[in-house]
Structure formats: C-alpha cells, structure tokens
Amino acid sequence: MPRPDPSPLSGGWDTRPVIPFVSAGAGFLLAVLWFDLMFDVQVVGQRGPAVAEDPLASIAGYYRRVTTAARPMNRLIALVMLGTLAAIVAEIVNGDAPRWVAWSSLALAAAPILLAAGHTVPSAVRLGSRGDPVDYQSSLARTILREHALSAVAISALLALQLAVA
Numbered sequence: 429m430p431r432p433d434p435s436p437l438s439g440g441w442d443t444r445p446v447i448p449f450v451s452a453g454a455g456f457l458l459a460v461l462w463f464d465l466m467f468d469v470q471v472v473g474q475r476g477p478a479v480a481e482d483p484l485a486s487i488a489g490y491y492r493r494v495t496t497a498a499r500p501m502n503r504l505i506a507l508v509m510l511g512t513l514a515a516i517v518a519e520i521v522n523g524d525a526p527r528w529v530a531w532s533s534l535a536l537a538a539a540p541i542l543l544a545a546g547h548t549v550p551s552a553v554r555l556g557s558r559g560d561p562v563d564y565q566s567s568l569a570r571t572i573l574r575e576h577a578l579s580a581v582a583i584s585a586l587l588a589l590q591l592a593v594a
C-alpha cells in the first residue's frame with residue numbers, strides 16, 4: 429500500500445522509488461534480448477537438421493563477440509540482471525508495489541535470468557566457439573532462439589507490470 433507523502437507535487441502519495449530501477453533494468457534486458465533475437469531469427473525457416481552455413485556463421489560470430497570477445501563489457505548484462513533482481517527484492521521488502529505485483533515481478537525476472545545463467549549463455553558460448561558438428565551447432569542456435577523468445581515475453585511482461593503501477 430502506498431505511503432502518504434506530504435509533498436504537493438506527488439499528489440499526496442509517494443513515488444515508489446524502487447519501481448524506476450526495476451523498469452530501467454527490465455528495459456535494458458529487453459533491449460539486449462532484442463539484439464540477440466535479431467541474429468537468432470536467422471534460423472527461422474531453415475529446414476532439416478542443419479542450418480545453412482551463412483546464417484549459422486553469422487549467429488555464431490555474434491555470440492563469440494558478445495560472450496567471449498567483449499570481456500569485461502559483457503559482464504554489464506550480468507550486473508544489470510542482479511541489480512534488477514535486487515531492486516525487485518527491495519520492492520517486496522519495502523512494500524513499494526502491491527504484493528502480487530512485486531512477487532509476480534520476481535517470478536517474471538528470475539525465470540529468464542536463471543535460464544540465461546544456467547543454459548542460454550553457456551549454449552551461446554559453445555555456439556560461438558564453433559567446435560561442435562554443424563547439426564549440433566544448429567540445434568544450439570534453434571534452442572537459443574526459443575529461450576530468447578520466451579525470455580523476451582517474460583521481461584516484456586515484467587516491464588509492463590512495473591510501468592502499470594508506476
């Protein structure tokens with residue numbers, strides 16, 4: 429429940445200071461997912477077990493750059509993920525949003541973040557190395573596309589939820 433705020437500019441209610449941090453983190457993560465998906469979609473429409481070499485090389489090259497060659501800048505994404513989760517926990521603890529919003533936000537953020545940490549990023553690193561047979565690289569590329577699409581839906585829902593209560 430919002431706490432009264434005597435400030436005349438606030439309309440009598442506090443401005444829920446944590447929500448902008450959650451929204452900013454979700455917006456950043458959605459932008460990262462958008463860039464990833466711009467490469468991932470190259471596997472759409474590819475028939476058979478193997479993706480054609482040109483799109484596969486493009487996707488693998490992108491993931492080599494963003495997961496391995498971009499160090500230490502690639503750590504920023506992990507930092508934003510952790511910061512977004514921390515801001516949601518603060519939102520829960522401080523009561524800055526209705527309980528159902530805060531707990532739903534935690535689920536919507538934690539699911540794709542855990543998926544990324546446990547599967548998507550290791551798969552992208554492996555695909556970027558191009559050390560596996562083409563059929564397996566193709567499978568990795570298709571799996572990464574599905575995981576990024578699901579993550580984009582979850583992060584979009586998180587952002588919409590946070591903006592709705594802002």
